[in-house]
Amino acid sequence: MxxxxxxxxxxxxxxxxxxxxxxxxxxxxxxxxxxxxxxxxxxxxxxxxxxxxxxxxxxxxxxxxxxxxxxxxxxxxxxxxxxxxxxxxxxxxxxxxxxxxxxxxxxxxxxxxxxxxxxxxxxxxxxxxxxxxxxxxxxxxxxxxxxxxxxxxxxxxxxxxxxxxxxxxxxxxxxxxxxxxxxxxxxSVIMFYRKDLLSAAGIPVPKSWDDYIDAARKLNTGGVSGTTMIAANDVSLILVDWYARFASMGGKLMSGTPGAKNYKPNLNGATAVRAVQHMIDCAEVSPKGVGSFGFTESVDAFSRGDVALMLCWSTIAGSAFNPATSKVASKIGAVQIPGDANTTGRPIRxxxxxxxxxxxxxxxxxxxxxxxxxxxxxxxxxxxxxxxxxxxxxxxxxxxxxxxxxxxxxxxxxxxxxxAKMLDVALIPECFELVGEAAREFNLAIIGSQTAKQACANAQASWEKILKRAGHLA
Amino acid sequence: MGNYKEILSDKVFWSSILVTGVMVGVALIVEVVAGVSLAIFFGQKLRGSKFVRAILITPMILNPVVVGLMWRALLNPQWGLFNWFIGVFGVDNPPIWLSDPKWTLWTLIFVDVWQWTPFIFVVVFARYQALPMDVFESARVDGASPLKIIRYITLPLVSSAVVFAAIFRGIDSFRTFDLVYGLTFGGPGRSTTTLSFYSFENGFVYYRYGFASALSYIMVIMATIGFSVLLKWIPVRRSH
Structure with a gap:
C-alpha cells in the first residue's frame, strides 16, 4: 500500500x-x-x-x-x-x-x-x-x-x-x-478570490494570466481594488508573485549547472519580461502604494474586503478564512494559480x-x-x-x-x-542574494522607475556578476 | 584584500555612502536645532511642561525596529493615520511615502528626527537646568533682549552639551540599521540603503561574511576620521 x-x-x-x-x-x-x-x-x-x-x-x-x-x-x-x-x-x-x-x-x-x-x-x-x-x-x-x-x-x-x-x-x-x-x-502559493464579487460581475474564476488581469481590471471598481500583490522590495516579490507568473508562463529560470560553470540565468528573455509586465499591469489595479506591500499589507487588504484577487502562500493567507481576522471569511474561494494557453499553474515550493x-x-x-x-x-x-x-x-x-x-x-x-516547483537557484548558497537583487529591480519597475525590460536586463547583469563571483558561471 | 577591492568598485557601496551622509547630515542638523529649541522652550518652566516633557521623550525609549514597523502602519497609503492627519490640513493627494524613491529617504530622516530629537532635548535640557540663574538675571537687568540672551549667554553655556549630544547622535545615525530594516528594508531600489544596512544584508542575508566585515572596518575608519575632524573643528570647552 x-x-x-x-x-x-x-x-x-x-x-x-x-x-x-x-x-x-x-x-x-x-x-x-x-x-x-x-x-x-x-x-x-x-x-x-x-x-x-x-x-x-x-x-x-x-x-x-x-x-x-x-x-x-x-x-x-x-x-x-x-x-x-x-x-x-x-x-x-x-x-x-x-x-x-x-x-x-x-x-x-x-x-x-x-x-x-x-x-x-x-x-x-x-x-x-x-x-x-x-x-x-x-x-x-x-x-x-x-x-x-x-x-x-x-x-x-x-x-x-x-x-x-x-x-x-x-x-x-x-x-x-x-x-x-x-x-x-x-x-505553496495559491490564488484567493472573492466569490461574491466575481459572481456579481459574471466573471469566471481566472484560469490564465490574461484572464487574471482582465478580471482584475473589471473588478477594480466601487472602492475595491482588482488585485494586490507582494510588490515591496522583498524577496517574496520574486518567490510569490513573479515566479508564479514566470513558471506558469513556461519560463525556465536557469540553464546549465553550477558544477559545469555554465549556470546562466534567463532573466532577460521574453517570458521574464512578460511576467514583470504582468505585475506592472496588476499594480495599476492594486491598492495605492502596493509597491511597499509585503505579506501583512496584502493579506490585510484582502481580509478587509478591499481586494478581489490575490496570490499568496497558503500558510500565510489561510487566516483570511478565519472570521475572527477577516471581514470576508465567508466570501472567499481558493484555487490553483492561473496557467497559460499551454501550461498549467506552477507555483513555487x-x-x-x-x-x-x-x-x-x-x-x-x-x-x-x-x-x-x-x-x-x-x-x-x-x-x-x-x-x-x-x-x-x-x-x-x-x-x-x-x-x-x-x-x-x-x-x-x-x-x-x-x-509546486522548487526555485532553481535554491541549490546554490547565493540563492537569497540573487532573489534579493531581482526583487530590487522588479520593485523599481512596479513603482514606475524603470520598464520591465530594463528591470530584467539589470537583474540579468547582476545575477551574472554574482554567479561569476561565486564560480558558477565562467 | 579582494573584498576591499570589490567594495571600492561597488556602485552600491558609493551610493550607500551618499545615503548615509545625507541621512547623518540632515537628521543631525534638524535634531540639534529642534532639540536645543525645545530645551530652551521648556526651560521657561511653563505650566504643564513636566507632563509634555514626559510625552516628548517617549519615542526615544522605543526600539527602532518597532518604530519602523509602527511608522509603516502610520504611513500606509490606504488607511495610515499620517495621511488622514495631513488631509485635515488640505493635503488631498499625498505622496506614497515608502514606495516613491523621491520620498523614501526623506521619510526615513523624518522618522529618525521624530525618534531622536528627544535625546538632544534631554541632554541639553539637563545642562540648561544646571546653569547659574544669576548670569541670566544680570543680563536682563542690563537690558538684554531674550534673543540676545539666547545668542550670547544660553547657547555658549550649553554648547558642550550640544556637542556631546550631537556626536553621540552622529555616531548613532552613522550606523543606522534597525530603522531601515523595519521601515524600508533599504528600498525602493537602493534609495535607503545605508552602509550599516548594506553590511547587515551582505553578512546575514547573503552570508558574505568577508565582504560584510570589510565594510564594517571601512565604517570604523570613516567614523574615526570623521568625528576626530569634527571634534577638532568644534571645541567642547570654549577658551573664555
Missing part, C-alpha cells in the same frame, strides 16, 4: 496532479497514517518502540518567529514531558536573526540547539555544508521510531526532495540520504525542514530525534493546522475530512504542494 502511494506520488510530482489524483493519494496516505496513528502516546505500546527511552533530558528547539510555528509545540510541552519524559524548550527568532543564529550554532564546537528548523532556500548551504545529522538510521530503528511514523509515504514527494533528502557528496537536492524532516510547515545538528553528542541527538518525531507526526501536524492554520507537511492532514470542512482551501493547498 505504501509503495503504491509512493509510486503514484513520485509520478504526480513530475507531471502535476489533478484534484481527483490528489484526493486519491491523500486519502490513501491518510488511511495508512490514520489506521494506526492517533498520537504518539498510543504508539508507545508498540513492541520495541519506547518513547521514554531518553526521559530526564532537555531538548532545545530553534524555530522562526512570526509564522505561528511555535504555538503548537508550546501547547504540547507538558504532553511531551508526560509521554516522553523530555523537557522541551522553544526559541523562536525573527527570520534574519534565526538564519544568523543557525550559521553560528552549526559552526560552534557543540550546538546550543538540539533541533533546528531550516528554511528550504537555505538547505543547500546548511545541509550541503555537511552540518546536519543523517537520519536514515533513526528512521529505520524500530526502537527509536514509532511504527505509525509513516515516513516517507505520508509526505509529498517533491517536499521530501526539497526539505528532507539531500545528496551531500554531489551537492544536490533529493537522493537517498535523509537529513531533515519536513516541518514545522510546508506550503516553500516550506521548512527540521534537523538535528551534527555537532551534538549522540545522547542529545537521540533525545532530539524522539521529540522531532513527535512534532513531525501526523497527529501533531493535524493539531497545528487545526489550531494555528499553518500549512501541513503530511498528505493525511491535507486530505483530512474534518479539517477540509473547516478550512475549505486546504485541499487546494495540498494539490499545490504536490505540483
Amino acid at each position: 505504501k509503495d503504491k502511494v509512493r509510486a503514484h506520488a513520485t509520478d504526480s510530482s513530475d507531471n502535476g496532479v489533478n484534484r481527483r489524483d490528489f484526493l486519491k493519494v491523500g486519502a490513501a496516505a491518510a488511511a495508512v497514517a490514520g489506521a494506526s496513528s492517533v498520537g504518539m502516546a498510543e504508539s508507545a505500546s508498540a513492541a520495541a518502540y519506547n518513547p521514554k527511552k531518553f526521559a530526564g533530558t532537555t531538548v532545545k528547539i530553534l524555530l522562526v518567529d512570526g509564522e505561528r510555528d511555535q504555538e503548537g509545540i508550546k501547547d504540547k510541552i507538558s504532553y511531551i514531558q508526560k509521554t516522553h519524559g523530555i523537557k522541551v524548550e522553544v526559541t523562536a527568532l525573527a527570520l534574519g536573526a534565526q538564519l544568523e543564529k543557525i550559521q553560528s550554532v552549526l559552526r560552534a564546537s557543540t550546538s546550543e540547539y538540539d533541533i533546528i528548523d531550516n528554511l528550504g532556500f537555505t538547505v543547500s548551504g546548511v545541509v550541503g555544508g555537511g552540518l546536519f545529522t543523517k537520519l536514515n538510521d533513526y528512521i529505520a530503528n524500530k526502537e527509536l521510531t514509532a511504527p505509525t511514523y509513516n515516513y516517507p509515504a505520508d509526505f509529498p514527494a517533491g517536499q521530501l526532495d526539497y526539505t528532507s533528502r539531500y545528496d551531500v557528496a554531489n551537492n544536490k537536492f533529493g537522493g537517498k540520504d535523509v537529513y531533515l524532516i519536513p516541518g514545522m510547515h510546508s506550503g 516553500g516550506g521548512w525542514g527540521l534537523g538535528i545538528p551534527k555537532n551534538l553528542p549522540k545522547k542529545r541527538k537521540d533525545a532530539a530525534w524522539m521529540v522531532m518525531q513527535y512534532i513531525t507526526s501526523a497527529s501533531f501536524d493535524k493539531y497545528q493546522m487545526d489550531n494555528y492554520q499553518t500549512d501541513p507537511n503530511r498528505r493525511s492532514t491535507y486530505a483530512d475530512a474534518a479539517l477540509n470542512k473547516k478550512f475549505p482551501y486546504l485541499k487546494v493547498a495540498g494539490q499545490a504542494m504536490e505540483n
Whole structure:
C-alpha cells in the first residue's frame, strides 16, 4: 500500500496532479497514517518502540518567529514531558536573526540547539555544508521510531526532495540520504478570490494570466481594488508573485549547472519580461502604494474586503478564512494559480525542514530525534493546522475530512504542494542574494522607475556578476 | 584584500555612502536645532511642561525596529493615520511615502528626527537646568533682549552639551540599521540603503561574511576620521 502511494506520488510530482489524483493519494496516505496513528502516546505500546527511552533530558528547539510555528509545540510541552519524559524548550527568532543564529550554532564546537528548523532556500548551504545529522538510521530503528511514523509515504514527494533528502557528496537536492524532516510547515502559493464579487460581475474564476488581469481590471471598481500583490522590495516579490507568473508562463529560470560553470540565468528573455509586465499591469489595479506591500499589507487588504484577487502562500493567507481576522471569511474561494494557453499553474515550493545538528553528542541527538518525531507526526501536524492554520507537511492532514470542512482551501493547498516547483537557484548558497537583487529591480519597475525590460536586463547583469563571483558561471 | 577591492568598485557601496551622509547630515542638523529649541522652550518652566516633557521623550525609549514597523502602519497609503492627519490640513493627494524613491529617504530622516530629537532635548535640557540663574538675571537687568540672551549667554553655556549630544547622535545615525530594516528594508531600489544596512544584508542575508566585515572596518575608519575632524573643528570647552 505504501509503495503504491509512493509510486503514484513520485509520478504526480513530475507531471502535476489533478484534484481527483490528489484526493486519491491523500486519502490513501491518510488511511495508512490514520489506521494506526492517533498520537504518539498510543504508539508507545508498540513492541520495541519506547518513547521514554531518553526521559530526564532537555531538548532545545530553534524555530522562526512570526509564522505561528511555535504555538503548537508550546501547547504540547507538558504532553511531551508526560509521554516522553523530555523537557522541551522553544526559541523562536525573527527570520534574519534565526538564519544568523543557525550559521553560528552549526559552526560552534557543540550546538546550543538540539533541533533546528531550516528554511528550504537555505538547505543547500546548511545541509550541503555537511552540518546536519543523517537520519536514515533513526528512521529505520524500530526502537527509536514509532511504527505509525509513516515516513516517507505520508509526505509529498517533491517536499521530501526539497526539505528532507539531500545528496551531500554531489551537492544536490533529493537522493537517498535523509537529513531533515519536513516541518514545522510546508506550503505553496495559491490564488484567493472573492466569490461574491466575481459572481456579481459574471466573471469566471481566472484560469490564465490574461484572464487574471482582465478580471482584475473589471473588478477594480466601487472602492475595491482588482488585485494586490507582494510588490515591496522583498524577496517574496520574486518567490510569490513573479515566479508564479514566470513558471506558469513556461519560463525556465536557469540553464546549465553550477558544477559545469555554465549556470546562466534567463532573466532577460521574453517570458521574464512578460511576467514583470504582468505585475506592472496588476499594480495599476492594486491598492495605492502596493509597491511597499509585503505579506501583512496584502493579506490585510484582502481580509478587509478591499481586494478581489490575490496570490499568496497558503500558510500565510489561510487566516483570511478565519472570521475572527477577516471581514470576508465567508466570501472567499481558493484555487490553483492561473496557467497559460499551454501550461498549467506552477507555483513555487516553500516550506521548512527540521534537523538535528551534527555537532551534538549522540545522547542529545537521540533525545532530539524522539521529540522531532513527535512534532513531525501526523497527529501533531493535524493539531497545528487545526489550531494555528499553518500549512501541513503530511498528505493525511491535507486530505483530512474534518479539517477540509473547516478550512475549505486546504485541499487546494495540498494539490499545490504536490505540483509546486522548487526555485532553481535554491541549490546554490547565493540563492537569497540573487532573489534579493531581482526583487530590487522588479520593485523599481512596479513603482514606475524603470520598464520591465530594463528591470530584467539589470537583474540579468547582476545575477551574472554574482554567479561569476561565486564560480558558477565562467 | 579582494573584498576591499570589490567594495571600492561597488556602485552600491558609493551610493550607500551618499545615503548615509545625507541621512547623518540632515537628521543631525534638524535634531540639534529642534532639540536645543525645545530645551530652551521648556526651560521657561511653563505650566504643564513636566507632563509634555514626559510625552516628548517617549519615542526615544522605543526600539527602532518597532518604530519602523509602527511608522509603516502610520504611513500606509490606504488607511495610515499620517495621511488622514495631513488631509485635515488640505493635503488631498499625498505622496506614497515608502514606495516613491523621491520620498523614501526623506521619510526615513523624518522618522529618525521624530525618534531622536528627544535625546538632544534631554541632554541639553539637563545642562540648561544646571546653569547659574544669576548670569541670566544680570543680563536682563542690563537690558538684554531674550534673543540676545539666547545668542550670547544660553547657547555658549550649553554648547558642550550640544556637542556631546550631537556626536553621540552622529555616531548613532552613522550606523543606522534597525530603522531601515523595519521601515524600508533599504528600498525602493537602493534609495535607503545605508552602509550599516548594506553590511547587515551582505553578512546575514547573503552570508558574505568577508565582504560584510570589510565594510564594517571601512565604517570604523570613516567614523574615526570623521568625528576626530569634527571634534577638532568644534571645541567642547570654549577658551573664555
